[in-house]
Amino acid sequence: MRVAVDIVIFTIQSGSLRVLLVRRKIAPFEGKFALPGGFVHEDEGLEDAALRELEEETGVGDVYLEQLYSFGTPSRDPRGRVISVSYFALISPDRTLQAGSDAAEAQWQEMQKLPPLAFDHGAILEYALERLRNKLEYTTVGFQLLPEKFTLPDLQGVYEAILDKKLDKRNFRRKIAQLKILKPLKEFQQTGRRPAQLFRFVAGKFEKLKDKGILFPF
Amino acid sequence: MRVAVDIVIFTIQSGSLRVLLVRRKIAPFEGKFALPGGFVHEDEGLEDAALRELEEETGVGDVYLEQLYSFGTPSRDPRGRVISVSYFALISPDRTLQAGSDAAEAQWQEMQKLPPLAFDHGAILEYALERLRNKLEYTTVGFQLLPEKFTLPDLQGVYEAILDKKLDKRNFRRKIAQLKILKPLKEFQQTGRRPAQLFRFVAGKFEKLKDKGILFPF
DNA sequence: ACAAAAGTGTTCGATATACACCCATGT
DNA sequence: ACATGGGTGTATATCGAACACTTTTGT
Numbered sequence: 001m002r003v004a005v006d007i008v009i010f011t012i013q014s015g016s017l018r019v020l021l022v023r024r025k026i027a028p029f030e031g032k033f034a035l036p037g038g039f040v041h042e043d044e045g046l047e048d049a050a051l052r053e054l055e056e057e058t059g060v061g062d063v064y065l066e067q068l069y070s071f072g073t074p075s076r077d078p079r080g081r082v083i084s085v086s087y088f089a090l091i092s093p094d095r096t097l098q099a100g101s102d103a104a105e106a107q108w109q110e111m112q113k114l115p116p117l118a119f120d121h122g123a124i125l126e127y128a129l130e131r132l133r134n135k136l137e138y139t140t141v142g143f144q145l146l147p148e149k150f151t152l153p154d155l156q157g158v159y160e161a162i163l164d165k166k167l168d169k170r171n172f173r174r175k176i177a178q179l180k181i182l183k184p185l186k187e188f189q190q191t192g193r194r195p196a197q198l199f200r201f202v203a204g205k206f207e208k209l210k211d212k213g214i215l216f217p218f
Numbered sequence: 219m220r221v222a223v224d225i226v227i228f229t230i231q232s233g234s235l236r237v238l239l240v241r242r243k244i245a246p247f248e249g250k251f252a253l254p255g256g257f258v259h260e261d262e263g264l265e266d267a268a269l270r271e272l273e274e275e276t277g278v279g280d281v282y283l284e285q286l287y288s289f290g291t292p293s294r295d296p297r298g299r300v301i302s303v304s305y306f307a308l309i310s311p312d313r314t315l316q317a318g319s320d321a322a323e324a325q326w327q328e329m330q331k332l333p334p335l336a337f338d339h340g341a342i343l344e345y346a347l348e349r350l351r352n353k354l355e356y357t358t359v360g361f362q363l364l365p366e367k368f369t370l371p372d373l374q375g376v377y378e379a380i381l382d383k384k385l386d387k388r389n390f391r392r393k394i395a396q397l398k399i400l401k402p403l404k405e406f407q408q409t410g411r412r413p414a415q416l417f418r419f420v421a422g423k424f425e426k427l428k429d430k431g432i433l434f435p436f
Numbered sequence: 437a438c439a440a441a442a443g444t445g446t447t448c449g450a451t452a453t454a455c456a457c458c459c460a461t462g463t
Numbered sequence: 464a465c466a467t468g469g470g471t472g473t474a475t476a477t478c479g480a481a482c483a484c485t486t487t488t489g490t
Binding site: 151153173193 | 439440442443444
Binding site for chain 2: 451461
């Protein structure tokens, strides 16, 4: 019985939610897209294995990583019995440039236009998205998808891309404001028309979030 | 690499939350209490394995069962590499009588007075309790801990036992009422002083619960 | 001047919380 | 009659949802 980790790595690019997929070079499912992942080494923790695979695929460490679910239907891998412990990871777009360092065929695909996936990876991805949407509401995971400095429109864009719906600007900003987790900077982003103020995430005061369950001290 | 399932089985007895523990008869941790569980068979799904173990320990099938988390620190089992996929189960007190059918040493222990547990089972149990408390708020799992017919004080007792705090009777009853998931019966429980009305859980209308995430279609 | 996105408050309904008395039964 | 737990309603604070205009910049 072998144990593998499969990782759903989300990022935001061009205002849309994307996931890292690799094209399989060998059977089964040769040529199909799959989640990045691999077998857990004999003396390696599950999360360590996920971090290793993640770094191999994206070249990036130190990202938000959380265990998702374990899939173990006996028939899920035609080669034999493989238990997949799935993880989901979030990475900010300014750190995704290195992607493809290992698996030459790794691509950031839009969640809107997904190809059919190998194994049961479609179900894993679906569940990851549901979890991400839920956590967005009661935790601060959303900030993991932004660079260190960001604007409020950027932040709202992250929420809108994940939830796949428009949000009211004023309500959104009030909600963020009362969390008191943003430090306003004296810098402004000069990109579009009117410059937007930059902020930094400071995990200082998140009382209400903490007792609602920032979750899991592992 | 071996894969095991460990199951946190909760019930309510004498108004307090209890968990099923078995005393280990062999090393390692001989004589210590542990969560019921065992190795996954070669051609058996993870949930099937959990159900099998659960039925072996309690003699009961058809219970609420949900996957919790997978623990895989290499050193967690001194005998060698074992990945534990943990589950949590809820069982109503009128069905727990058969307990101990297999493991002669299986006991329902109060969550208040827990002995130290073998392996990392203490951490598993802690996480299971946290999850149960969270789910209590946005799902109807609480009803799984009651017999088919129950009174409102019974139901409130379940919530109080799990959350380990007193709740306001009137607020509690209003909250339950507006879910419209209880069918009042024409029977009354004759036990204490004044008879209490019996209800039956009917999953009919739980709109708000459903889109909040009754979760996981597997 | 105009186009485009940034920024800013108020109202209203729903939901959570705090709180005290009467009722039905068994002894 | 009294002790025990069952049963019921109101007032207040808090939170989420709807909704429109002014400001700053680049062209």
